[in-house]
Amino acid sequence: MVLSHTTHPGNIGAAARAMKTMGLGRLYLINPRHFPDPQATAMAAGADDILQDAVVCSSIDEALQGVTFTVAMTARLRDISIAVQTPREAMPQVLQQAQTAAVALLFGTEMSGLTNEEMGKAQLGVNIPANPEFSSLNIAAAVQVMAYELSAAAQSFVSALPELQPAPHERVEGLYAHLEKTLFEIGFFTTQNPARLMQRLRRLFARTRLEDEEINILRGILTVATEYNARLKRRYQEEHKDV
């Protein structure tokens, strides 16, 4: 990441933090107004190593030395000399280039972005699509988006979805039977159509894909509800044989 003429040191710190969260490390600063600076350190919130290793340069050519592919961030889509893509479109090419040599993502100053001269050093422009009426991303936010896209493209995300282990058919059917029996016992079907109601409940549980332990919990509830009832009923009937 190459930040050119950054005005606010807090933005440098926030950019370092954004980079580190996405596993990136190499930060180059072209003529930052204040650096090092306590505000940069504060906003880095633990990404101090990135700030310590940051390379301060006095010109863009110094920063891009050894780089073979430079991507210029731009808020403009027209009147620039290079092709402009979205971050997502650009990443495969960025990764391709990065396999064999150094690639730079170049960010301009807060107020006005990159100069035409700086743009001229890049092989590709990238525009983060934004609200046409309010398109000014904070520079650290732009670094975050680009680092995130780079990381996403690099990993081609492996899902973190905790695998659900749905219970087998017969277990689910066992629950339905238990549920229907319980609803009869507690007198729920006196006012409801049993077939239609059970269909509704099946639909609900079909969507949720019940796990074994969840079926145990639900059947436990049904059992307690019925046992308690049965216990009371039995004792009541023992005492009232005429009822």
Place this chain on the structure above:
Amino acid sequence: MVLSHTTHPGNIGAAARAMKTMGLGRLYLINPRHFPDPQATAMAAGADDILQDAVVCSSIDEALQGVTFTVAMTARLRDISIAVQTPREAMPQVLQQAQTAAVALLFGTEMSGLTNEEMGKAQLGVNIPANPEFSSLNIAAAVQVMAYELSAAAQSFVSALPELQPAPHERVEGLYAHLEKTLFEIGFFTTQNPARLMQRLRRLFARTRLEDEEINILRGILTVATEYNARLKRRYQEEHKDV
């Protein structure tokens, strides 16, 4: 976007800016430590309208009133009760849900994220894949990534109307409260840990996305079960005043 217990007002401003750059507008703040605040305004850098229209709430239930689908941001992948996806995986579902009703993206406090109780209000978790050794994204950076992904997904989103019409947050919470009360009344909690059990039941129903009529059915069952128990108990106690 719902930010819970945000500590630093600058983060609220930066989040508002991030939202506005991506064309989003509705910001809810649950008990922010300082708001309104000059630092929030400074960091909003022109997104003042979002701050002015921000709704300050005193509880998560107030913030989520009328919401039918809540996405909880989490840095954890394990030990949480709901499914977790990457932002990119989650967006089609978020957009799908947002077609017909209000959707909330829920962000926790800077230091520790969302509480388990807050997580329990959500139907889906989203984790921004990050450097395992430095995974703490700034909250405004996380808002920027989510808003960016939402905007990117919206551009390629093909509408398919959902067949389900999920009930709003407050109706689902009403069911949980009714269920918990009933489980106490029928004596289920004598052998089970109530908090853990309710978390399991929340997880189950979070997956199923209950409809209004289904909540009516389930609450009807609970009501009948309780009445039935109470009736038996009363009659039994009347006959056994010595018990």
